[in-house]
Amino acid sequence: MNRTILEVRNLSKYFGGLAAISDLDIDIFDAEILGVIGPNGAGKTTLFNVISGFHLPSRGKVIFNGQDITGLKAHQVAHVGISRTFQASNLFMSLSVLDNVFTCHHLSYRTSLWKRFLHTPSAIEEEKRLRRGALEILEFMGLDPLKNEVAAKLTHGQQKALGLCMALATHPKLLLLDEPVTGMNPVEIQTMLNLISRIRSRGMTIAIVEHNMQAVMNLCERIIVLNHGKKIAEGLHKEISANKEVIEAYLGEEEEE
Amino acid sequence: MTFIMMLRTGLISLGIAAFWGIGAYASAALVLKGGVSFWFALPAATVITGIIAWAIGYLLVRNPGFGFLILTSIIGMLISLVFGNIRWLGGFTGIEYIPLPDPFDIPFLAPIPFISKIPYYFLMLFLFLVVLISFWALYNSSTGRAWMAIGLNPHLAESIGVNVFRYRLIAFVIASGAAGLEGSFYAHYIGSINPNAFNIFKTIHVHIYAILGGTGSAFLGPIIGTFIMTFVPESLRVAKEIEPILTGALLILLIIFLPGGILSLLNLRQRHWQSFERIVRIARSIKKPPSLIEQKRE
Numbered sequence: 001m002n003r004t005i006l007e008v009r010n011l012s013k014y015f016g017g018l019a020a021i022s023d024l025d026i027d028i029f030d031a032e033i034l035g036v037i038g039p040n041g042a043g044k045t046t047l048f049n050v051i052s053g054f055h056l057p058s059r060g061k062v063i064f065n066g067q068d069i070t071g072l073k074a075h076q077v078a079h080v081g082i083s084r085t086f087q088a089s090n091l092f093m094s095l096s097v098l099d100n101v102f103t104c105h106h107l108s109y110r111t112s113l114w115k116r117f118l119h120t121p122s123a124i125e126e127e128k129r130l131r132r133g134a135l136e137i138l139e140f141m142g143l144d145p146l147k148n149e150v151a152a153k154l155t156h157g158q159q160k161a162l163g164l165c166m167a168l169a170t171h172p173k174l175l176l177l178d179e180p181v182t183g184m185n186p187v188e189i190q191t192m193l194n195l196i197s198r199i200r201s202r203g204m205t206i207a208i209v210e211h212n213m214q215a216v217m218n219l220c221e222r223i224i225v226l227n228h229g230k231k232i233a234e235g236l237h238k239e240i241s242a243n244k245e246v247i248e249a250y251l252g253e254e255e256e257e
Numbered sequence: 258m259t260f261i262m263m264l265r266t267g268l269i270s271l272g273i274a275a276f277w278g279i280g281a282y283a284s285a286a287l288v289l290k291g292g293v294s295f296w297f298a299l300p301a302a303t304v305i306t307g308i309i310a311w312a313i314g315y316l317l318v319r320n321p322g323f324g325f326l327i328l329t330s331i332i333g334m335l336i337s338l339v340f341g342n343i344r345w346l347g348g349f350t351g352i353e354y355i356p357l358p359d360p361f362d363i364p365f366l367a368p369i370p371f372i373s374k375i376p377y378y379f380l381m382l383f384l385f386l387v388v389l390i391s392f393w394a395l396y397n398s399s400t401g402r403a404w405m406a407i408g409l410n411p412h413l414a415e416s417i418g419v420n421v422f423r424y425r426l427i428a429f430v431i432a433s434g435a436a437g438l439e440g441s442f443y444a445h446y447i448g449s450i451n452p453n454a455f456n457i458f459k460t461i462h463v464h465i466y467a468i469l470g471g472t473g474s475a476f477l478g479p480i481i482g483t484f485i486m487t488f489v490p491e492s493l494r495v496a497k498e499i500e501p502i503l504t505g506a507l508l509i510l511l512i513i514f515l516p517g518g519i520l521s522l523l524n525l526r527q528r529h530w531q532s533f534e535r536i537v538r539i540a541r542s543i544k545k546p547p548s549l550i551e552q553k554r555e
Contacts, residue, residue: 052416078418086416092409103406107418109399116398117391123398170417 005030005174005205006051006082011060013043013050013229020046021229024060028174033200034207035220035237039249043229044209045087048176052084053077064174079107083172087179089159093152097143097162100151101134104169108133137165141195157188161195168199175199177208181215193219213250217241225249272313272329273436275336278455280306280437281444282340288445299441306437307430314429318422337452377446384442388435395431404428 008026012019021043028034036044049055051062053074062070064080072080092100108130109116115123138144141161146154151162160180167175180196181189193215200206210216216223216237223240225233227249233240240246284302287293293301317328395401403424406414415421444450 054412054415073420074412074415075418075420078416084416086413090410090413092406092413094409095405103402104417106399106403106406113398113400117394117400119394119398166413166417 003030004028005065006207007061007063008047008051009061009063011047011050011062012058013046013055014058019229021050021226024226024229024231026224026231028205028207029222031203031205032222033196033205033220035216035223036207036209036226037211037213037216037223038226040211041228042226044226045178046229047226048084048178048207048209051077052082052176078170078172081171081173082176083167083170083174084176085160085163085167085178085180087182089156089163091151091159091162091166093150095151096147097149097151097154098131098134098138098147100162101137101165101169102131104166105130105134107170134169137168140198141165141168155188157184157191160184160188160192164192164195164199173205175204175206177206177210179210180208181210181212189215272332272336273432274455275329275333276306276310276433276436277440277443278336278340278450278452279309279433280440281450281455282440283437284441285444285450295445299438302441303434303438306440307434310430310433310437311426314426314433318425318429337455340452340455381442381446384438388438392435400424400427 004027006026006028008024011021011024013021024047026047036047038044046055050057053069053072053076056071060070061068064082067080069077069080069082092103095103109126135144135147138147141164143158143161143165146158151159154162164177164180177196181192184192189212196206196208196219208216208220221236223235223237224231225240225243225246232245232249233243235243280302283305284295284298287298287301288295291298313332317325396404403414403419406417406419407421407424411421
């Protein structure tokens with residue numbers, strides 16, 4: 001087993017009196033692809049929001065690469081190397097595709113602020129390098145034919161792929177994907193799954209929150225199932241699909257609807 | 258322009274005139290009470306305004322949105338009362354007899370005295386260019402892009418590692434500092450200042466300049482807006498009593514029919530141009546063997 005990259009210990013998050021997550025323990029191992037599934041309201045997105053610093057946890061710890069990142073702000077979490085995508089397409093809608101990715105290089109600058117302000121040759125050189133870097137990411141993800149398009153004009157699937165490019169542009173060590181294939185048609189889903197496994201093949205650690213069971217089953221080796229903020233199962237995907245509690249959580253939900 | 262800088266980061270400040278006033282008062286007090294030269298007071302006033310803005314901004318910038326809007330407008334309203342009640346700064350009558358800038362020495366040339374309006378004009382032009390160029394440099398650096406990111410999508414900006422609070426504060430301080438610079442110049446140009454000149458209506462006026470010109474552009478919008486707002490009321494002077502009414506009506510018409518400002522007229526043309534470009538692009542891509550794009554995708 002690889003070493004642990006992210007440890008979540010006794011994590012709880014309450015909204016008022018409601019426990020969105022309670023006493024959750026999760027390990028994410030280096031270079032793995034972990035799926036987090038669960039019915040609606042199971043606390044999956046809350047988990048990501050807490051890890052990425054958008055919500056403060058009510059209790060518990062988040063440890064990333066041996067560093068306690070509990071309660072850090074979102075931009076600080078981005079700094080230590082955790083990047084995330086959002087459920088809804090969350091882009092700089094009025095910018096071009098290339099500028100979207102380029103803007104995400106915010107953390108990649110090495111020259112000093114003064115040099116950047118005075119536009120010294122080294123700063124200009126760096127700008128060019130980062131712009132090339134943005135283009136490389138787009139090429140890697142197959143979005144480069146669209147690079148001059150305005151983000152708002154892309155299809156839903158393309159926007160999600162762009163969101164993924166932008167998350168990559170911060171050079172993360174851990175990528176959190178919040179529902180990457182929700183609302184897509186089967187073709188788009190397949191493209192997205194290919195993209196994710198391509199990122200994976202570069203050795204990236206990825207955690208995915210997703211409703212689409214089939215997509216998760218195809219992609220992830222290890223799966224964690226949440227229900228009502230608690231972990232009800234964890235294991236390889238064969239074990240999960242045979243787990244009684246998981247089936248109950250899902251089928252129970254569907255019967256009610 | 259300062260307004261647009263703030264707007265980019267998603268903040269609307271109604272306190273610009275307050276910082277303008279702080280700059281003017283700081284400069285006047287430095288010259289009259291401190292006995293320093295105008296050429297020292299000008300940058301000093303800018304820095305003082307910036308420091309005060311930093312202190313105020315540190316408290317206010319944390320909660321953007323309506324809270325910020327209201328709080329800055331309160332500062333905008335308070336400032337004339339504050340200055341009015343400081344006896345040392347002349348109370349409500351203000352400060353009078355602010356000396357002219359000292360003659361400006363250029364080596365090998367005769368010193369330039371500030372008697373006619375022409376040296377003022379060149380000084381203003383120079384300051385304007387300094388502000389313009391430094392703002393341009395900021396916008397085109399990582400700082401500018403961070404501002405843009407915050408303005409377009411604060412959550413996303415945060416998730417890519419932009420310290421939203423810090424960059425908003427920087428914008429607030431720089432915008433206020435620039436207002437302070439202008440205030441300092443104004444004080445020495447007019448020769449006297451009084452607290453009522455810096456009330457909130459001045460801020461609103463500044464905002465009208467920017468909105469009229471078009472908020473889409475950081476530089477051209479405010480410049481065009483200011484240009485129009487200075488010349489239109491002047492040319493309507495023929496009917497002096499109804500001039501504000503005419504100007505107001507013009508503004509209302511503009512906002513109804515051109516909500517993007519004067520500059521959106523340009524954008525209309527640009528949009529046509531873009532669609533033309535797209536047609537050219539499509540035409541070109543047809544000539545290319547389609548397999549090229551497919552291969553890249555693999």
